[in-house]
Amino acid sequence: MTSISMEQNILFFSILAGFSTVLGIFLALLRESWILKFSHYINSLAAGLILGVAFFHLFPESIELTDNALFFVLVGFLCFYFLETIMVIHSGSEIHFRGTDNPMHARGIVMFSGLFLHSFIDGVIIGVGFEVEETLGMLTSLGVILHELPEGVTTFSILLNSLKRSAALTMSLLVAFATPLGGMLSLIFIGSMSDPVVGSLIALAGGSFLYIAASDLIPETHERMGLRNAGFLFSGVLLLYLLS
Numbered sequence: 001m002t003s004i005s006m007e008q009n010i011l012f013f014s015i016l017a018g019f020s021t022v023l024g025i026f027l028a029l030l031r032e033s034w035i036l037k038f039s040h041y042i043n044s045l046a047a048g049l050i051l052g053v054a055f056f057h058l059f060p061e062s063i064e065l066t067d068n069a070l071f072f073v074l075v076g077f078l079c080f081y082f083l084e085t086i087m088v089i090h091s092g093s094e095i096h097f098r099g100t101d102n103p104m105h106a107r108g109i110v111m112f113s114g115l116f117l118h119s120f121i122d123g124v125i126i127g128v129g130f131e132v133e134e135t136l137g138m139l140t141s142l143g144v145i146l147h148e149l150p151e152g153v154t155t156f157s158i159l160l161n162s163l164k165r166s167a168a169l170t171m172s173l174l175v176a177f178a179t180p181l182g183g184m185l186s187l188i189f190i191g192s193m194s195d196p197v198v199g200s201l202i203a204l205a206g207g208s209f210l211y212i213a214a215s216d217l218i219p220e221t222h223e224r225m226g227l228r229n230a231g232f233l234f235s236g237v238l239l240l241y242l243l244s
Contacts, residue, residue, distance in 0.1 A: 005134075006130050006131070006134075006137075007187055009130050009134065009137055009138075010126060010127045010130050010137070010183045010184075010186065010187060011180070011183060011184065013126050013130075013137070013138070013141035013144075013145075013183070014123045014126045014127070014141075014179050014180040014182065014183025014184070015179075015180045015183075016141070016145060017122060017123070017126065017141065017144045017145045017148050017179045017180070017183075018119075018123075018148075018176045018177060018178075018179040018180045019176070020145045020146075020148040020149045020152065021119065021148045021149070021151060021152035021155065021172075021175060021176035021179065022152060022173065022176045023149060023152060024148065024149045024150060024151060024152020024153040024155070024156075025152045025153070025155065025156045025169070025172045025173065025176065027152070027153060028152070028153040028156045029156060029169070040229055041228070041229065041232050042149070042150065043150055043216075043217045044217070044218075044229040044230070044231075044232035044233045044236075045232040045233070045235065045236045046146040046147060046149075046150065046213075046217055046236065047213045047217035047218050047233050047236065048232065048233040048234060048235060048236020048237040048238075048239075048240070049142065049143065049146055049236035049237075049239065049240055050143045050146055050147060050209050050212060050213045050217070050236075051209070051210070051213045051233075051236070051237055051240075052236060052237045052239065052240020052241060052243075053139050053140065053142060053143040053209060053240060054143070054206045054209040054210050054213070056240055056241060057135075057136055057139050057140075057240075058136075058140065058202050058203070058205055058206035058209065059073065059203070059206050061132060061136055061199070061202055062199045062200070062202040062203035062206060063199075064199070065132075065195045065196060065198055065199025065200075065202065066195070066196040066197075066199030066200050066203070067196075068196075068199075068200060068203075069199055069200070069202075069203040070203070071203075072199075072200045072201075072203035072204050072207065073203045073204075073206050073207040073210070074207060075203075075204060075207060076203065076204035076205065076206065076207020076208045076210075076211070077207040077208070077210055077211045078207075079204070079207075079208070080118075080207070080208045080211040080212065080215075081211060081215070083117065083118060084215070084216075112159060112171045112174075112175065115151075115155050115175045115178075116174065116175050116178045117178075118151075118178075119148070119151070119175050119176065119178035119179045119182070120178040120179070120181060120182040121182060121208070122144045122148065122178075122179050122182060123144075123178065123179040123180060123181060123182020123183035123184070123185075123186065124182040124183070124185070124186045124201075125140055125144060125182075125201075125204075125205040125208070126140055126141050126144055126179075126182075126183050126186070127182070127183050127186025127187060127190050128140075128186065128190060128198060128201045128202060128205065129141065129202070129205070130190075131190040131191070131193070131198055132198060132202065136202075139240075139243075140205065143209050144179070147212050147216070147217070148176075148179065150216075150217070152172070152176065155171075155172045155175050155176075156168060156169065156172045159171055159172055218233070
């Protein structure tokens with residue numbers, strides 16, 4: 001794959017991930033009842049697919065590139081735990097609790113900053129995936145796109161609790177823009193990185209995917225219709241296993 005096609009892929013898939021966030025925002029804005037009805041199934045399938053990307057692709061690839069891969073998997077997991085601890089968000093279920101008393105929701109700017117950083121990192125993750133190989137880049141993009149949709153719902157929902165509707169919508173769209181921004185900025189440095197550095201970044205991405213699936217999405221599978229949700233989750237894992 002030439003550098004030009006790699007750049008085009010990074011730009012295309014990071015923009016697509018940003019669009020996924022925008023879609024989530026407008027679904028929350030226009031079809032909240034539909035989101036509430038089907039979010040469990042969507043998040044269960046997404047959790048399975050994201051776990052499949054992490055375990056079948058990101059972790060093995062990172063282990064090949066660096067001896068410290070598992071350490072950086074843990075670092076990625078803990079970083080996203082800390083980031084969401086500051087914001088107190090969960091991509092799958094936040095919309096279900098809109099309007100409840102949560103003093104953290106008064107910190108709209110802090111939440112926006114954390115969400116923006118989260119989405120920016122997602123764009124960098126897409127760039128790093130394509131730096132290794134096209135298939136890994138596409139699968140990494142798939143994982144990002146899958147969790148950006150419910151994250152778009154979450155972003156608008158939690159910002160709406162602490163900001164005016166127009167401000168919440170504007171900031172949510174800026175969060176969506178952060179992913180293609182991260183993808184574009186990754187083009188500046190990914191070509192000069194050594195294999196251990198690339199492996200470490202892939203491991204960080206794997207740790208973040210593991211956290212998103214385990215903390216944000218899988219809890220949704222236990223809220224109602226557990227066996228049906230489990231079926232969607234296992235279907236996602238099986239699909240990625242077959243694709244790998």
